[in-house]
Amino acid sequence: MIFLMENSLRKPLLFNLSFLLLFSFQSALSQTPFVKAIIPDQANIQYAGSIGYMSIGMGYNLFKEKAALSFHYGYVPEVKGGELHITAIKFEYKPWAIRIKDKLIFHPINPVLFLSYTLGKNFGFSFDSDQYAKGYYFWSPALREHLGISSELKILGDRSSRIKAISLYTEANTTDLYMISWFENRTSTPIYEIFHLGFGMRMYF
Numbered sequence: 434m435i436f437l438m439e440n441s442l443r444k445p446l447l448f449n450l451s452f453l454l455l456f457s458f459q460s461a462l463s464q465t466p467f468v469k470a471i472i473p474d475q476a477n478i479q480y481a482g483s484i485g486y487m488s489i490g491m492g493y494n495l496f497k498e499k500a501a502l503s504f505h506y507g508y509v510p511e512v513k514g515g516e517l518h519i520t521a522i523k524f525e526y527k528p529w530a531i532r533i534k535d536k537l538i539f540h541p542i543n544p545v546l547f548l549s550y551t552l553g554k555n556f557g558f559s560f561d562s563d564q565y566a567k568g569y570y571f572w573s574p575a576l577r578e579h580l581g582i583s584s585e586l587k588i589l590g591d592r593s594s595r596i597k598a599i600s601l602y603t604e605a606n607t608t609d610l611y612m613i614s615w616f617e618n619r620t621s622t623p624i625y626e627i628f629h630l631g632f633g634m635r636m637y638f
Contacts, residue, residue, distance in 0.1 A: 472638070473491035473492060473493060473638065474492065474493050474494040474501075474637060474638055475491065475492045475493075475494065475501065475503070475635055475636060475637050475638065476489070476490065476491045476492075476635070476636050476638075477489070477490045477491075477492070477503070477505075477633050477634065477635040477636070478490075478633060478634055479505075479507075479604075479631050479632065479633030479634075480631060480632050480633065481629065481630065481631045481632070482604050482606065482629060482630065482631015482632070482633070483549065483577075483579060483606055483608065483629045483631065484505050484507035484519050484521045484547075484549050484631075485506075485507020485508045485509050485517065485518075485519045486507070486508060486509045486510060486513050487507065487508060488505050488506060488507030488508070488519070488521075489505065489506055489507075490503050490504060490505035490506070490521075490523075491503065491504060492504065492523075498527070499526065499527055499528070500524065500525060500526045500527060501523075501524070501525045501527070502522070502523070502524055503522070503523045503525070504520075504521070504522055504523075505519075505520065505521040505522075505523060506518070506519070506520055506521075507519040507520075507521065507549075517551055517552075517553065518551070518552040518553065519549055519550070519551050519552070520549065520550050520552065521547050521548065521549040521550070521579075522547060522548055523545065523546070523547035524545070524546045524547065525543050525544070525545045525583065526543060526544045526545075527540045527543045527585075528542070528543075528544075529541055529542065535589070536588060536589045537586065537587065537588060537589070538586075538587040538589065538598075539584075539585070539586050539587075540583075540584065540585040540586075540587070541584055542582060542584065543582065543583040543584065543585065544581075544582060545579070545580070545581040545582060545583050545604060545606060546579065546580060546581075547579045547581075547606075548576065548577070548578060548579070549576070549577045549579060550575050550576050550577075551574075551575045551577075552575070555574075556574050556575035557573075557574055557575055558573050558574075558575055558576060559573060559574075572609070572610060577608045577609065577610070578608065578609040579606045579607065579608055579609075580606060580607060580612070581604055581605055581606025581607065581628070582604070582605055582606075583602055583603065583604035583605075584602060584603055585600050585601070585602035585635070586600060586601050586602070587599075587600040587637070588600065588601075595638060596636050596637070596638060597637045597638060598636075598637040599634065599635070599636055599637070600634070600635045600636075600637070601632075601633075601634055601635075602632070602633050602634075602635060603630065603631065603632050603633075604630070604631045604632075604633070605628045605629065605630050605631075606628065606629060606631075607627045607628045607629065611627035611628075612627065614627070615627045
C-alpha cells in the first residue's frame, strides 16, 4: 500500500518538476537574441482580399517601419463556394505617414505585392501532364501573383505596453490572370472590376 502511494505521488511530482524545468528553459530561451529576432512585429486578421474568406497573418517591420514583410493563412468555408486553404507572402511599402494629433497615423497609399498559393488536391504548381501537353497553359493553377494598394489608419497606444498600436486597413488587389484578361478586353471591361477588396485589423507589438 505504501509503495502504491509513493508511486501515485511520484508521478505528479515528476510531471510538475518537468513542467517547471520546461517553463524555465522557455523563459530563458525567450530572452535570447535569436528568439527576439523571430518574434513578429505585427499580427493581423482580414476579411476577403484574395487570400480567403477570412485570413490571419504575422509580419515584420522593415526599413524603420517604411515597409513590412508578412505571412498569411486564409480559409474559404464550404458554404462560401468550396473549401479552400490559401497561404500568402506579402510585401507592403508605406512611403507616406501623416500624423493626426498625437495618437493617429494615416498611411494613405501603400503599394502591395504578394504571392498566394492555394492548397488542395485540385490545385498544383502545374497542370496535370497526363491531360495537358507541356506549355499548353502558361500559368500555375495554384500560384497567383498579386498587385495592390492599401490604406491604413493606425491608433497609437502606450509604447511600454505589449501592444504598441492597433490599425484598421483596407486593401484592393488584382492578380496576374485578371490583369491579362483585362488587357485583352480593356475596351469592354472597366479596370475596377478586376480588383478584390479586403478589410482588416492589425496589431503592432
